[in-house]
Amino acid sequence: MKYFKSVIALTVICALVAVLLALTNSITAPIIEENASAAANEALLVVYPDGGDFTQLDISTYELPATVTDAYSASNGGYVVKLLTSGYGANMVLMCGIDGNGTVTGATCLSSGETLGYEKTYGDSLKGKTVTDIDAVETISGATMTTAGYKNAVKDALNATIILGGGSVDIRSEEEILNDNLSEALPAAEGKFVSWFMVESLENVSAVYEAENGTGYVLVSDEEFIAIDKTGAVLSTVADDIKVTMEANAQLITNSSIEEIDISGYDMPSQVKKAYKTASGNYVFELAANGFGINGDQYYSPSGKPIELKASVTNDGKIIAVLTTAQYETDGIGSACADASFYTQFNGKVEADYSEIEGISGATITTNGYKTAVSKVFEAVKLLEGVA
Amino acid sequence: MKKTNYWKILITGLLKENPVFVLILGTCPTLAMSNSVTSAVGMGLAATAVLICSNAVISLFRKFIPDAVRIPCYIVVIAGFVTLVEMFIHAYLPELYKSLGVYLALITVNCIILGRAEMFAGKNTVGKSVLDGIGMGIGFTLALLAMATVREVIGAGTFAGIEIPFMIDHKIEFFVKAPGGLMVYGLLIALVNVITKGRAIKKKEFNCAGCPSAGVCNGGCKANEVKEGE
Amino acid sequence: MDTFKTLAAILLTSVLVNNYVLRQFLGICPFLGVSKKLNQAVGMGVAVTFVMLLATAVTWPIQMFVLNNLGLEYMQTIVFILIIAALVQFVEIFLKKFIPSLHKSLGVYLPLITTNCAVLGVTINNIKDSYGFGESMISSLGCGLGFMLAMVLFSGVRSRIDESDIPEHFKGLPATLVAASFVSLAFYGFEGVVDNLFA
Numbered sequence: 001m002k003y004f005k006s007v008i009a010l011t012v013i014c015a016l017v018a019v020l021l022a023l024t025n026s027i028t029a030p031i032i033e034e035n036a037s038a039a040a041n042e043a044l045l046v047v048y049p050d051g052g053d054f055t056q057l058d059i060s061t062y063e064l065p066a067t068v069t070d071a072y073s074a075s076n077g078g079y080v081v082k083l084l085t086s087g088y089g090a091n092m093v094l095m096c097g098i099d100g101n102g103t104v105t106g107a108t109c110l111s112s113g114e115t116l117g118y119e120k121t122y123g124d125s126l127k128g129k130t131v132t133d134i135d136a137v138e139t140i141s142g143a144t145m146t147t148a149g150y151k152n153a154v155k156d157a158l159n160a161t162i163i164l165g166g167g168s169v170d171i172r173s174e175e176e177i178l179n180d181n182l183s184e185a186l187p188a189a190e191g192k193f194v195s196w197f198m199v200e201s202l203e204n205v206s207a208v209y210e211a212e213n214g215t216g217y218v219l220v221s222d223e224e225f226i227a228i229d230k231t232g233a234v235l236s237t238v239a240d241d242i243k244v245t246m247e248a249n250a251q252l253i254t255n256s257s258i259e260e261i262d263i264s265g266y267d268m269p270s271q272v273k274k275a276y277k278t279a280s281g282n283y284v285f286e287l288a289a290n291g292f293g294i295n296g297d298q299y300y301s302p303s304g305k306p307i308e309l310k311a312s313v314t315n316d317g318k319i320i321a322v323l324t325t326a327q328y329e330t331d332g333i334g335s336a337c338a339d340a341s342f343y344t345q346f347n348g349k350v351e352a353d354y355s356e357i358e359g360i361s362g363a364t365i366t367t368n369g370y371k372t373a374v375s376k377v378f379e380a381v382k383l384l385e386g387v388a
Numbered sequence: 389m390k391k392t393n394y395w396k397i398l399i400t401g402l403l404k405e406n407p408v409f410v411l412i413l414g415t416c417p418t419l420a421m422s423n424s425v426t427s428a429v430g431m432g433l434a435a436t437a438v439l440i441c442s443n444a445v446i447s448l449f450r451k452f453i454p455d456a457v458r459i460p461c462y463i464v465v466i467a468g469f470v471t472l473v474e475m476f477i478h479a480y481l482p483e484l485y486k487s488l489g490v491y492l493a494l495i496t497v498n499c500i501i502l503g504r505a506e507m508f509a510g511k512n513t514v515g516k517s518v519l520d521g522i523g524m525g526i527g528f529t530l531a532l533l534a535m536a537t538v539r540e541v542i543g544a545g546t547f548a549g550i551e552i553p554f555m556i557d558h559k560i561e562f563f564v565k566a567p568g569g570l571m572v573y574g575l576l577i578a579l580v581n582v583i584t585k586g587r588a589i590k591k592k593e594f595n596c597a598g599c600p601s602a603g604v605c606n607g608g609c610k611a612n613e614v615k616e617g618e
Numbered sequence: 619m620d621t622f623k624t625l626a627a628i629l630l631t632s633v634l635v636n637n638y639v640l641r642q643f644l645g646i647c648p649f650l651g652v653s654k655k656l657n658q659a660v661g662m663g664v665a666v667t668f669v670m671l672l673a674t675a676v677t678w679p680i681q682m683f684v685l686n687n688l689g690l691e692y693m694q695t696i697v698f699i700l701i702i703a704a705l706v707q708f709v710e711i712f713l714k715k716f717i718p719s720l721h722k723s724l725g726v727y728l729p730l731i732t733t734n735c736a737v738l739g740v741t742i743n744n745i746k747d748s749y750g751f752g753e754s755m756i757s758s759l760g761c762g763l764g765f766m767l768a769m770v771l772f773s774g775v776r777s778r779i780d781e782s783d784i785p786e787h788f789k790g791l792p793a794t795l796v797a798a799s800f801v802s803l804a805f806y807g808f809e810g811v812v813d814n815l816f817a
Contacts, residue, residue, distance in 0.1 A: 006457040013449070013461050017468035017696065024472050025692045028479035035482050412791060415650070416735050420643040460703060467696040475692060490742055493695045497735045499647065566641050567803040574788075574795030581787040 044072055044080045047106035047123075048097030051078050062163055065156035069093075071164060076100065079164060081157035082110075085149045092149065094123075096157040104129045107154050122150050131158040185225035185236055188215040198321040199278050199312045200252040203245050206347075208253065217253055219246060230254060258284055266383045269376040275384065282320065283384060284312045285377050290369030291329050307337055307370060311346070313377045315385055322346040322374055334366035342367070351378040397516055401523030407500045408531035409580045414500040417491050418532060419569040425548040428536035429529060430484045434473050434492060436525025439501050440518055441469045443509040447517035450510050462505045467496045500528060538572050539563045625756045628749075630815070632760030634808035638736050639768040640801060645736030649769060650794060652727065659773040663766025665727040667759065669709070670740050673702050674758040677741040678751055698741050703732045736765060772801055 044054050051074030059071050070082035077100030085092055097105040107123030125137055134155050139147040159169040183191045189211030196208040196217060207220040216229040221242070227235040232250035234243050258276040268275075274286040288306035308326040313319050324338045336342055337360070345357050354375055359367035407413040414435070421431040442465050446453075453461045474492050478485045485492065495501065504524055509517040541547055543563030545556035562568045638644040645666070652662045677698050685691055710728045713721035731737055740761045744754040775797050784793050 002454070002456070006454040009452060009454050010457045010460055010464070013453075013464050014696075017464055018693065021468060021471055021475075021692055021696075024475050028475040031479040032475075032482075035479070039482075415646040416643050419646060460700065463699055463703060464696060467699050471692055471695050474695070490739055490746065493742055494644070494735045494739055496695055496699055497733045497738050499733065502733060562803075565806075566643065567799040567806070569643065570795050570799035570802055574792040574799065577795065578787045578792035581792065 043095065043110070044074075044097070047095050047108055048074060048078055048080050048099070050074075050099065050105065051076060051080065051097065054080060057164065059164075062160075064160045064163055067153045067156045068160045071160060073164070078105065079157075079161045081160055083153040083157055085153035085156075092146075092153075094150065094153050094157075096123075096126075096154050098158060098161045102130050102158060102161060104134070104154060104158070107150075107157075109150070122147050123154075126151065126154050129154075131155065131162070134158065181225050182209055182218050185218045186211060186216055186227035189213060189218075193218065196253070197284075197310065197312065197323055199258060199276075199282060199284050200249075200256055200280055201282065201314050201318070201320050202249040202252060204242075205249055206344075217250070219249060219253075221246070228253070252280060255279060261384070263380075263384075266380075268383065269379055271373040271376045272380050275380065277384075278312075281315045282312055283315065283377070283381055284310060285380055286310050286325075287373045287376065289373035291327070291334060291366055307366070307373075309343070309370070309373065311374055311377050313381050315381065317350055317378050317381050319346050319349045319374070319377065329363070329366050334360075334363045336360045336363055337366055337370050342370075346374055351375075354378075394516070394519055397519045398523040401520060401525075401527040402530070403527070405524075406527045406531055407524055408528060408535075409577060411500075411503075412577075413503055414498045414528060415573075416494065417498060418535065419566075419573060420491055421488065422532055422535040422569060422572075423539055423543070423564045424487070425533065425536045425540050427484070427487045428532040429548075430477075430481075431488055431491065431495075432525070432529025432532045434477065434488070435495050435498060435501065435528055436522070437473050438466065438469045438495055439504060439525045439528075440521035441472075442466045442501060443504060443517040443521035444514055445469075446505045446509040447512055447514045453510075458510065459506075462502060462510075463496070466501050466505065470496045500524060535569075535572055535576060538576070539568060543568060621752075625753065627815075628753055628756050629760040629763075630811075632757050633764040633767060634805070634811065637764040637768055637805055638739065638761050639765055640798075640805045642739075644739040645734050645765055648727075648730055648734060649765075649772065650791070650798070652730075653769045653772045654776055656770065656773045659769035660766065661724055662727045662730075663762070663769050665724045666731060666734065666736065666765050667762025669702070669706060669728075669731050670737055670758040670762040671755060672705055672709070673698075673737055673741050674744060674754050676701055676705065678744060678754050681745050694742065694745070695738075699738055702737055702741070706732045736761065768801070768805075772798065775801060 041054055045051065053075040054072040057071045057073055059068060064071075067083045067085045068081055069084045072080045072082075074080065078098055080095060080097045083094040083096065085094065093110040094107060095110055096107040099105050104126050107126050109120055109123065122140065126134065129137060134151065137151055139151065162169050179191060179193065182193050183189065190213060192212035193209040194212055196210040198205070198208055202208070202219070204221045205219045209218045209220075211217065214230060216227055216235070219226045219228065224238070225236070226238060226242075226246050228246065228250040229235055232247065232254040234246050234250060238246065257279045259278075261275050261277050263272065263275045271287050271289060272285055273288055276284040278284065287309050289309060291305070291307050305326075305328045307324065307329065309322060309324045311319060311322045322343045324343055327335060327338050329335045329337060342360060349357065354371075357371055359371065401407065405411055408415075408418050417431050417435070421427050442462075445465050446462060449461075470493060473495075474485075477488070477492065504520060508520045512520070537547065541552060541555055542560055543565075544561075545552055545559040563572065632638075636642060639646065639649045648662055648666070653659045680697065680701065681694065685693060685697065706728055710721070713724065713728075740758050744757055747757075749757060776794065779793055779797055788796070
């Protein structure tokens with residue numbers, strides 16, 4: 001009985017207090033909210049001094065970049081966008097004002113765990129920029145991650161305001177765009193493609209992608225995506241002359257097969273590690289290139305390992321394609337040898353015009369080693385063809 | 389006769405039993421909030437409001453609250469009033485709300501309030517409990533004000549944000565920082581010792597037996613009980 | 619790796635830089651009261667750390683899944699303090715019944731913890747700083763360890779004070795507070811250490 005009395009007393013007191021608090025809350029909550037929105041309005045004015053009378057937008061109805069967390073529209077047609085992006089190891093909350101013409105009126109960092117302090121001042125350098133010239137703003141060296149994250153977030157904000165204004169912006173990444181294009185050409189692949197290394201000399205084709213589920217290939221020709229099935233029939237609707245070319249290409253791809261050849265009997269350059277011959281008589285070489293820090297026959301890339309690459313060449317000495325398969329170079333410098341923009345330069349080169357290939361500035365040793373390795377395929381082909 | 393009695397209750401908290409300098413209670417908010425006069429007064433008045441309300445309610449319900457669950461009941465009542473005060477400050481004094489921060493919610497565990505509930509309000513009438521709350525609350529506020537005045541004037545060269553000539557050019561930042569708080573508190577208690585020739589400070593040592601919240605928990609601590617008509 | 623870095627930074631910051639006792643003045647009562655002897659200081663420190671972790675493990679989900687969902691954020695203080703009081707009671711009963719030896723060494727400190735503002739402070743701060751569950755637990759661990767570190771360091775200082783000849787009016791609490799002031803000053807040396815470690 002005494003026990004029950006205690007429980008009842010405590011329950012009654014709790015209930016009374018809860019009711020009292022709920023009543024008070026109903027009085028104070030609207031005032032607190034009003035204060036908060038007034039304070040928020042003031043913060044919005046910092047990045048958009050000409051704006052006013054901000055209203056928060058429901059951003060869930062738009063497809064905005066993922067960094068955008070909130071958006072407010074001003075009565076004079078501009079916007080303020082709140083963003084969450086990552087800097088160096090910590091998140092940054094940014095606020096960015098954009099006027100009706102799509103120009104940045106101001107950007108500020110509300111909170112961050114950054115250590116260098118650049119996030120506090122970097123917003124000023126983005127003032128007056130538009131979506132077309134924001135990329136040109138330089139990042140601060142030594143705080144690249146922080147400032148690049150900042151810049152990209154503000155660019156997202158610019159894109160977001162275009163979308164909010166009823167326009168449309170491609171917010172997909174490059175890989176997403178490529179994948180979408182491939183899927184459109186060959187829906188049967190269900191969006192899963194792998195790059196097919198060109199071992200055959202294909203006319204008018206810059207790249208080939210193979211469906212992971214084996215339903216066919218997509219050929220990239222002059223920005224067009226042409227699908228073929230595994231029997232070599234052209235699926236996409238194209239002009240008759242192109243169709244003929246592509247059918248020929250398709251035959252080469254579908255009939256392609258490669259076989260390793262023994263190179264021990266030849267006096268091969270040291271860079272050539274393995275050689276293969278395709279059904280149509282082309283050669284594919286696996287090569288090892290000197291990385292940064294060459295010393296005689298030793299490979300002194302930062303990891304002590306060479307750059308691995310493969311190259312396909314026609315039997316009359318024309319490079320079809322080159323691909324970096326593994327590299328251990330310094331991140332951000334020599335590692336550029338793995339970028340497609342670098343190694344696709346070799347496509348279609350013959351020995352005579354080989355010297356035109358440009359190295360990567362700041363990574364001269366790496367790219368020279370790479371170029372030397374690829375140049376050895378001409379010698380290797382001559383040896384294998386017996387014309388040397 | 390009765391009148392003097394009430395007066396005595398009120399004045400006790402102000403001087404003879406000043407919670408901060410004599411009873412050594414509520415040390416956490418005293419130290420944390422005494423770096424500026426504004427937040428010290430804000431904290432003092434917020435705590436006073438909670439103290440008066442909780443004292444009144446607890447003494448009103450003292451016959452209804454069973455002894456076994458009195459502590460949880462006191463805590464709920466106090467926490468309730470703290471939240472109430474917190475809401476009002478948040479709504480009407482947003483600047484003060486910001487500067488008090490988490491310490492506003494922590495009034496809940498301020499020894500002074502639970503201590504007075506246990507020692508005084510649970511045993512006395514509503515009128516006396518309210519007077520005790522007022523006395524203790526103002527005593528707490530004045531003590532905070534005294535400490536904050538010393539710290540802000542020397543440490544920041546200002547008083548409640550108003551610049552003081554000469555001091556503003558010769559500020560010693562140590563005093564507004566954490567170590568300065570402990571130092572000033574120690575010096576002021578020593579000063580009270582000097583003035584009262586050591587009679588006022590009942591506790592030469594700070595130990596659990598001297599803390600009313602410890603008394604609350606252990607059910608001990610009869611030494612500091614303030615009985616009616618004492 | 620980044621998560622690990624963030625957690626390590628939270629831990630070190632709460633132990634060294636934002637030390638609850640010496641920088642934020644939370645838990646001053648037990649700091650002044652129970653730091654006379656080393657074993658007492660350690661016992662109290664362990665008990666506080668344990669209760670902080672337990673309280674965070676319970677209050678965080680309650681705030682996130684119950685209070686926030688029901689729009690009862692304003693009940694935070696009441697709910698948290700009741701949970702802490704109940705947890706302390708429960709732990710005491712549990713220890714008394716099942717691990718009497720531990721109860722003997724830690725039990726005396728447990729009742730003091732209910733009204734220790736550091737425990738309520740850490741649970742509220744974790745919500746205020748919008749930490750996730752893992753981060754909250756690490757921050758509680760750090761605050762508890764920081765509390766223990768301050769207590770242990772200060773118990774050493776105090777044993778020296780007791781042996782010294784101090785002016786009459788400074789005896790007892792005033793001398794203790796002035797000594798605490800210097801220990802707190804020493805902790806200022808850690809400012810910037812954590813930032814530089816993880817920069």
